[in-house]
Amino acid sequence: MPTLLALDASSSACSAALLLRRDGAEERLVSRFALTPREHTRRLLPMVDEVLAEAGVSPVDLDAVAYGRGPGSFTGLRIAAGTAQGLAYGLDRPLLGISTLEALALAAHRRHGVEHVVTAMDARMGEIYVAAWRCRDGTTEALLEEAVIPPQRLQLPAIAGQGGWYGIGSGWSLWEAMPAEVQAVVGQRDAESEPAAEEMVMLAARDYAVGARTTAHEAQPIYLRDEVAWQKGK
Known part of the structure; x- marks a missing residue:
């Protein structure tokens, strides 16, 4: 090691x-x-x-x-x-x-045991840095490549079950600007973690x-x- x-x-x-x-x-x-x-x-x-x-x-x-x-x-x-x-x-x-963004995903997985994580950081100028991940047994796999976009344009890959995504990072402070389809599938979010x-x-x-x-x-x-x-x- x-x-x-x-x-x-x-x-x-x-x-x-x-x-x-x-x-x-x-x-x-x-x-x-x-x-x-x-x-x-x-x-x-x-x-x-x-x-x-x-x-x-x-x-x-x-x-x-x-x-x-x-x-x-x-x-x-x-x-x-x-x-x-x-x-x-x-x-x-x-x-x-x-x-x-991957570090944030791993943090959510370690703390809460969640599998599907959307990491978003406030990029200022009305945009977010965002990516999505599958986390299992302490590992991470990218499901949505890192990008900088307006929160209104966020779209997530389909996974089984509603509310199955966990959102982490300062970008989730822009929750109200995100599409209704995203809000429907993000069951929990943490806008405070860095x-x-x-x-x-x-x-x-x-x-x-x-x-x-x-x-x-x-x-x-x-x-x-x-x-x-x-x-x-x-």
Whole structure:
């Protein structure tokens, strides 16, 4: 089991998490999370220091560094990517970029055992970042690709049963703007939760195991909105 560090600053929250296993001992997870709007630059590295110190791990013990690659706050994504990139460069370790929307889906699954999850984050300008997932036994499978759209345009894949979807993320604060068909099939929603490094480090362990890593210079936030603008301009 590799020793992995994850960090995230994609929303109003800031977080860091460490996943490790030593000498045949059980897997251990150490994390920090705080709602710190506009304080990510000041809080992120101290959080990293705290989780390393609590776990008794030195930076040189890390096998890789993961970061919330987006979508999310443009500034926050750059902070997390830049911090992770700096650590990876200094330690000569690989990077793993983790979807913030997938991390939210895993959080809903871990907390509530739900299987079908719609993750939505407020993208401002009357839009949401959205994706849909099937979650089973701690794994995630994308059912709707990540996109940035007005909430009025949200459409969900058909699944068995009404009210079978669980909605999580700040985008659900725009519930009233979503289509009636969506409201009919989303039985529960949580508009307060933000992406967290705790789930990201678990997803990073999965990706690390299959070799899905990049070099430090390849750290790249995923904004989605820029991609949409580029496609329209082609």
